[in-house]
Amino acid sequence: MxxxxxxxxxxxxxxxxxxxxxxxxxxxxxxxxxxxxxxxxxxxxxxxxxxxxxxxxxxxxxxxxxxxxxxxSDVVLDEDRGYEIAMLIDASGSMRQYNKFNIAKDIVIDFLNKRKHDKLGLTIFADFAYIAVPLTYDKKSMVRLLKRVDVGVAGRQKTSLYEALFLSANLFKESKAKERVAILLTDGIDNTNTVPLKVALNTLKKYKIKVYTIGIGRRGDYDQKVLEKIAKETNGEFFGADSVAKLKAIYNEIDNLEKSDFKAKKFVKxxxxxxxxxxxxxxxxxxxxxxxxxxxxx
Amino acid sequence: MVEQRVKEIVLKAKKSVFTGNIGNHLTAFKGDGIDFAEIREYSSGDDVRKINWKATAKSGSLKLNEFNEERELHIVVVSMLSGGLTFGTKRSKQDVVAELLALVGFSAVSNGDRLEIALISDKVERHFKPTKSSGIVEASIYEILSSDLLDKQADYKSAVEFLQGRVKRGAIVVVIGDFYEDLDLTLLAKHQLYAIRVRDHFEENPNINGELGLIDPATKKGTQISLDGSLLHKFREELKEHDRKIDEHIFELGAKVANIYTDEDTTLRAIQIFKS
Structure with missing residues (x-):
């Protein structure tokens, strides 16, 4: 109730x-x-x-x-027209360096709050990937949850990047939204091999998901080629960020790129x-x- | 207005008393004396010295000589004044109390008894010392009829305390009031006690329905109650229970309690009460 x-x-x-x-x-x-x-x-x-x-x-x-x-009840939009965005966040051990994880978290929360009319999901990945929050309008609980997430919640040794992509892609199985977006934030290279890149890509394509990939840290920390490939094949874009300001700018850019233009279709249940x-x-x-x-x- | 009524009451009472209709009856109080009245059955608590041995021997059961009260009795009329006395449908209870007091008073005076009158609320409003003249009867009737009784409460305890030590054993004490209060008259048991409850039928048996403001005449505090059959029924039961307790208490003291209602003829009722 x-x-x-x-x-x-x-x-x-x-x-x-x-x-x-x-x-x-x-x-x-x-x-x-x-x-x-x-x-x-x-x-x-x-x-x-x-x-x-x-x-x-x-x-x-x-x-x-x-x-x-x-x-x-929460704001409910015309689902056919709204955005659905899956946020994928790397929580591997390396994210702890330079407080990267917390900075990324703050920026993501900021982003969440900007996307008032969209359905958002959250996937965390490290040794394995898991869906922290399925696609929902309930931003409050999402923010609450995100605040509690820390490095190590999914192990800290590895980075199961493709698995995360694959899992997130499956979030959109039932989706009716026209615009489906995934934002991948990582500072590493997939090294678990639980899901091959190809499978992940195919699933993403199957559900017509646009993937923005963000590599943070120095070049070489992350596999720029793979990230670019993922972005390209899904009509997304790759960004590299080596500073806080840059990362912020990237999210702002994505926000601008995927501007939802309807605010009228807002219902309060x-x-x-x-x-x-x-x-x-x-x-x-x-x-x-x-x-x-x-x-x-x- | 009040003077008029006082005169009426006085005349009526005098007429009843002095034409001899009731004069003797009213003070036919029984007690110690030499004026032989009758032989009656012995009952426990009676003075053994008064046993009539001849009659006892004849009948086989204990018989007792009964004498009329010694002359020159001391009669004390205590009138309990409370706000409730202002109530009455045909006439006020106040009026009945005044009439009753007149009857008892004049009959006492006409018999040459000593009469003492006390008007008491929660304090002693007025006290007339024992006398043989009828002046105090008129004065006290006037006092009763003219005083504003609202906001006054009858405190039987203070009445008992007042009489205690002031009136000698064996007096005849007539307490007139509406007896709504809880009371303990045990200390008056050494006198010959009469309790006369003056009531109106309507106050005992109110048949009104609906939203009504009720004000306590004794305190002038009021409340609004929606009256209906079941509530009034409960009220009647409650009042009956209260009256029954007081009756019981007075009976236990060996005294007499009787009711007079406002629609009754006070003179006739008075005869009935004092004669029986």
């Missing part, structure tokens, strides 16, 4: 006004001096308390209905719960009426 919030919480002033009114502006009814007051008060004490509580509860329920309880407090209020009212009717007849 999503969080329930109120659209017009100001209405909750009603029960407060109700309480104040009961205290300071009582109903004008005829009053009589009644000698047996002590006894009738004693007898009525419990009932008066219950009835007053019910009336108060009613005012709360009505206020709750007016305040419009609502649960908002709303679910109203107005009827529940209202229904409860009506039931209580009916019970009160029945109660007073029965008691009145006796």
């Amino acid at each position: 999503a969080n329930i919030e109120f659209e017009y919480p100001l209405f909750f002033i009603i029960p407060i006004i109700y309480l104040v009114c009961i205290k300071f502006c009582p109903k004008r009814v005829e009053s009589i001096y009644f000698p047996g007051f002590r006894f009738i008060k004693k007898v009525a004490k419990r009932r008066v308390f219950i009835e007053n509580s019910i009336w108060f509860l009613l005012s709360i329920l009505i206020a709750a209905a007016l305040a419009t309880p609502i649960s908002k 709303r679910h109203y719960f107005v009827e529940y407090p209202l229904l409860l209020a009506v039931v209580l009212l009916i019970l009160l009426f029945i109660n007073s009717y029965i008691r009145g007849r006796r």
Whole structure:
């Protein structure tokens, strides 16, 4: 269940006004001096308390209905037209050097926040590759997860680059989006051989995924030829980054290259719960009426 | 207005008392004395010295000589004033209390008894020392009818404390009030005690429905209650239980308790109560 919030919480002033009114502006009814007051008060004490509580509860329920309880789901786009982007991040041991991993993480998070209307996925790879977050609009949890990821979560000896590509490509199996993008960030060379490059490439092509490859570190740390090849065959682009500023610039560039141009197709899934407090209020009212009717007849 | 009513009550009471209709009945209090009244069955607690041996021998069961109260009795009328007395449908309970006081008072005076009157709420409002003149009757009736009783509570405890030590054993104490409060009259048991509960039928048996503001005449504090059948039923039960407890308490003291309602003829009721 999503969080329930109120659209017009100001209405909750009603029960407060109700309480104040009961205290300071009582109903004008005829009053009589009644000698047996002590006894009738004693007898009525419990009932008066219950009835007053019910009336108060009613005012709360009505206020709750007016305040419009609502649960908002995430923004959902027209899936056929949105972007779907898989982020592949190298978490091998070498990424720890020069704090590369954390810098990359910050930049990726920054990028994530920019892609407001896209579906994003996250794949981490080192000794093996795994899908940390499948394609989703839920950026919050993605950022949360990304913050916790550190070097070594997938081992730290090797770099299973192709496996990561292959796995990420499979993320798009069910995809209906027109634009499918994968951004590969690495500082090493594939050395696990779990998935051959060819297979990975074929899968990428099969699902029409554009791959941007980013090699970070000095030239020679990563296999520029392979990365260029991957980019080329999938209509993507290769970037080499040897500084933080450059890496940032690359992500900005990718952001600009893959600009989603529709913001109108934005939906907020709303679910109203107005009827529940209202229904409860009506039931209580009916019970009160029945109660007073029965008691009145006796 | 009040003066008028005082005069009416006084005249009516005097008429009843002095034409001899009830004069003797009202103070036919039984007790120690030499004025022989009757022979009756012995019951536990009676003075053994009064056993009539002849009658006992004849009948085979213990018999007792009963005497009329010694003359020159000391009669104390205690009128408990509370806000509740202002209530009444036909006439106020206040009025009934005044009438009752007039009857007892004049009949005492006409019999040559010593009469003492105390008007008590949560404090002693007025106290008339024992006398044989009828002036205090009028004065106390005026006091009862003219004082604003609202916001006053009858405190039976302070009444008992006031009488304690002031009135000698064997007096006749008549307590008039509406007896809504909890009370303990144990200390008055040494006197011949009469408790007369003045009520209105409507207050015991209110048949009103709907949202109504009720105000406690004893404190002037009010609340709003929606009255209906079941609530009133519970109220009646509650009040009955309260009255029953007080009746029981007074019976245990060997005293007499009786009700007078506002729609009843006070004189007739008074005769019934004091005669039986």
